[in-house]
Amino acid sequence: MVKSMSVLIIGSVSNDVLRLQKYFHRIDIKNVHCFTTTEAAMNYLLDDLKEDLDLVILDAKLTLKNCEEICQQIAELQSWIDAPILLSTTYEKSITIDRVFEAGIFDFILKPFDFTHFKTRIQVALKYRGEAKLRKQQESSIQKDLFIAKKFQKNALSPALNLKHIQIDGLYVTSNTLGGDMYSWFKINDDLTAVLLYDAMGHGIAASLVTMSIKSLLRGIITRLIDPVAVIHELNHQIYELFSDEDMDRFLMTAIYILIDTKNGTLHYVNAAHPSGFLYGKYGETVFLPANTPILGLFPTIQINKKTIPLSGWHRIILYTDGLLTLNEEQVIDLDFFHSYASQDNTYALQKFSQKYDLFENEYSDDITVVSVTITLQGR
Template identity: 35%
Template sequence: MGRMKKFDETAQQVLNLMKDTISAKTFFVATTQDERFRILQTINQEGGCSIPAKVDAPLSESYCGKVVHDSRPLLIKNSLQSDLVNNMQVTYDFSIGSYLGVPITFEDGTTFGTLCALDPSPYVLEERDIKKLEGYAKLIANSLELEKAFLKLQDYELQTKKEFQLARNVQRSVISKPYKDAHIEIDSIYTPSFHLSGDVCTWYKIKENLYGVIVLDVMGHGVSSALIGMALHASLKDIIMREVEPFEVMNELNQVVLTLFEDDSNMVTFVTGIYTLIDFNIKTVRYMNAGHPPGLVIHSKHHELLDRGSMPLGIYPQLTQKTGEVSFESADEILLYSDGLTDFLYTEKESAAETMAREHSTAKKENQTTISHFSNYVHSQSDHADDICLVSIKLKR
């Protein structure tokens, strides 16, 4: 075991207590692991035993080896008259007249080492000192176990952080990149509340003049919602390219959500979402909203809500076939977002849609893009109560 800062502090404090409460002149803490006897901390008062500055010897050549072997305290009142130790070289090298050692034992029964008091004179240590030393040894054992647990927790947190970062990188790698062509320009903000996000946003050019954009928000936060979101993301391209129309896409996604939990009746979740099909052939946005905050189509002088639809996905096997359609003109902009953004910008005086429209107007007055304007808000705080997602869709011609 490597040396630990808190252990060193505790050991020194315990040795000072021993010095004040036990009559001997020399005290030490030793480790007896790997069949070696190593002294870690020492207090040696004037007239004490001859303890070298560094001790690292075979365990069998030390008194402490006998303490560990028997797993109990060892009191030797007169070393020179004790048949147990008077033939050991350490008796003379350390000038030991009397000795008391107790094992330092962990909760699981394993032994870390020994806590010892010794003196050049015989008959200095008595039976009454055993309980004191055992109490001090327990303090050291507790300190070691606490620090081991703390270091293990630190290692776990570090490993978990690395794994979350890897998962976050994987999650970010599948997010659609900003898209731009002669008709449309799409960009987004995607910020998790924790390491991973339960929000999903993606977009596809289905065919010439036809684009599908979807935002989903899995109930909850963190790992579980992120895993569900990733599972849904894996199905999105196939469903959108195959089904195309809003109701068909959302109804198919509803089946995917239900299938994820068909073998676990105790697992209950739902997913809100909005899917828009942007058709430049007839300049309309066909959409379906499944219990999600209403999207906005922002025209030059007013805005329209994308709020028609059904309940969230994953609740009932069949969605209500209710979709909406909005016409658009060149230079209009569509905003799709999760409730994490509107909660972040919450004000009692207006609805979520009104807040989004107002902030969009502010961005325009300040000659900022929608994404850069909202990014300034979002990134002004490092922690968020909910995942945040915003998709800006600029319609050109």
């Protein structure tokens, strides 16, 4: 036994409590706290001492009459401390035994006391406690790593872009796990600007690794190939090749890529199984940017379809991932909201949108990502 072990005994029968205390001393556990009631222990045991406790022994006579009272004490202890609770008692009725197990005790120490039985039950409980502590430490370490990974992934998102005719910004709400959403945009030259929003299927570390792997390739792919058909073809090739190992599950990705040509007043896009984008005009007209190409990563080659839309004057493009569609089953997301903020810049409109739906006030099972692009072509 480890000398730093610490236990709490709660019991009103002094002889039984004294016997338990002596038994703990015999197995080299000297740090024993004794209280006559649960309330006294919870009121007077300091928080720093409570955190060191490895076991709780509740000494009580268990009968049908007082069973629910004892179960209430067990519930109070469970809400107060995360340590195994052992009930020191005599067997009465099987119904009471089942009830206290349902209430949350870990094990029994039977009366009349037998040292060998006592030692065995304590060793089992302490082993469980040690394993539980180790799991908790590992989970804490994993949570810290996930927090860093989330921050790293968020920092990889493109910052707001403000050009003469184009302004772009994004809204990214992280889920309670790592996700697969990512957006990037690039000023290719004075006339061409590219925007890509993609979503790796699934959640967790695997989806995040797929996302970041593709992110590292984007600048080279987009600035070199530029055209939507060529870019999506290369993305599909990279995803298929990177994650085609026979020992790995196939990773799939949805994506929408738009190329804005301010010189010729055109928008070219490919939507690979991604939620439909929206192109709003100055007077409320809306053009949808629906899926026109299969999902990426499933086949080595796919049929890619590009669509071209003329641009003139003011436009706002809204792109988003499917996390927005599952935000709230009882609440319909109104994307026309962004047209009502036509006179405001992207950042302000996204901020008001997040406030309207309390996006940063809740936890979600999927990332929520929205990209807003404002185009102003003077003289057109």
